[in-house]
Amino acid sequence: MSTTRTRQYSPSASSSQTLAPLARTVAIFGAGRVGTALARSLVAAGYDVRVVGSGPPSGIALIIDVLAPGAVAMAARDAVHGADVVILAVPLHKVDTVAPELLRGKVVVDVMNYWEPVDGRLADFADGDPTTQVVSTRFAGAEMVKAFNHIGYHEIETDRRESGHHERRALAVAGDSRAAVELVLEMVHRIGFDAVDGGGLAQSGALEAGGPVFGVRLSRPALERHLAFDGEPTH
Numbered sequence: 001m002s003t004t005r006t007r008q009y010s011p012s013a014s015s016s017q018t019l020a021p022l023a024r025t026v027a028i029f030g031a032g033r034v035g036t037a038l039a040r041s042l043v044a045a046g047y048d049v050r051v052v053g054s055g056p057p058s059g060i061a062l063i064i065d066v067l068a069p070g071a072v073a074m075a076a077r078d079a080v081h082g083a084d085v086v087i088l089a090v091p092l093h094k095v096d097t098v099a100p101e102l103l104r105g106k107v108v109v110d111v112m113n114y115w116e117p118v119d120g121r122l123a124d125f126a127d128g129d130p131t132t133q134v135v136s137t138r139f140a141g142a143e144m145v146k147a148f149n150h151i152g153y154h155e156i157e158t159d160r161r162e163s164g165h166h167e168r169r170a171l172a173v174a175g176d177s178r179a180a181v182e183l184v185l186e187m188v189h190r191i192g193f194d195a196v197d198g199g200g201l202a203q204s205g206a207l208e209a210g211g212p213v214f215g216v217r218l219s220r221p222a223l224e225r226h227l228a229f230d231g232e233p234t235h
């Protein structure tokens with residue numbers, strides 16, 4: 001008989017916000033809408049944040065100074081060196097411009113969505129497999145995690161709330177590595193959202209465009225209800 005369940009991130013009794021974070025340094029690829037919103041939120045949450053653009057750091061230095069003060073524009077190779085987590089916030093049709101060897105051995109958060117009007121038709125992503133599962137095949141040796149894709153970039157700042165606030169919104173984190181998922185669940189919590197385990201990458205289709213939670217403000221119980229999958233999470 002199969003059981004239906006999700007797991008949730010439970011900060012320690014004294015609240016993990018008062019303890020050193022599991023991850024400290026985050027490199028973000030993409031200085032666009034999501035990349036800069038996440039950079040601001042992560043700086044506010046106490047992370048060391050590096051941002052990588054499509055060209056040299058000088059091309060985004062002013063943008064980062066103005067839109068994400070406290071974050072630092074860096075070249076890709078320097079940014080990933082020593083980073084605990086790397087976030088991919090580039091358009092999906094540009095994903096192959098990120099060199100796979102840079103992400104080997106890293107926990108990588110994929111925030112990308114497949115939007116045919118923006119990305120054009122991408123055969124690999126059009127056949128129904130969850131986007132992040134397909135992205136993970138491009139980055140051998142990276143621990144790929146899906147998060148922040150089902151919230152609008154502007155809501156990352158307007159919707160964050162303190163832990164325990166009655167309006168606190170929940171966001172899901174999916175991935176095949178339990179340790180990588182834990183790292184990102186904590187990051188979601190520290191930024192200001194209830195963090196819900198969304199299962200493995202094969203189970204992450206529910207988070208995508210057209211899925212039941214995409215772009216919807218949900219509390220933790222509501223998100224858990226929507227994501228309830230049969231059996232155990234596949235990580």
Ligand SMILES: NC(=O)c1ccc[n+]([C@@H]2O[C@H](COP(=O)([O-])OP(=O)(O)OC[C@H]3O[C@@H](n4cnc5c(N)ncnc54)[C@H](OP(=O)(O)O)[C@@H]3O)[C@@H](O)[C@H]2O)c1
Nearest residue numbers: 030031032033034053054089090092094097112113152153
């Ligand atoms: N907008 C949202 O509310 C939202 C929410 C959740 C998820 N998403 C997803 O997140 C992804 C990014 O969306 P966005 O709205 O932030 O897009 P965006 O505003 O167009 O920003 C994308 C940025 O990525 C940069 N870029 C391209 N290739 C790069 C590379 N190899 N290395 C580093 N940077 C690179 C682009 O630089 P150039 O302009 O120089 O090419 C651009 O600054 C998309 O897949 C989107 O579907 C969006």
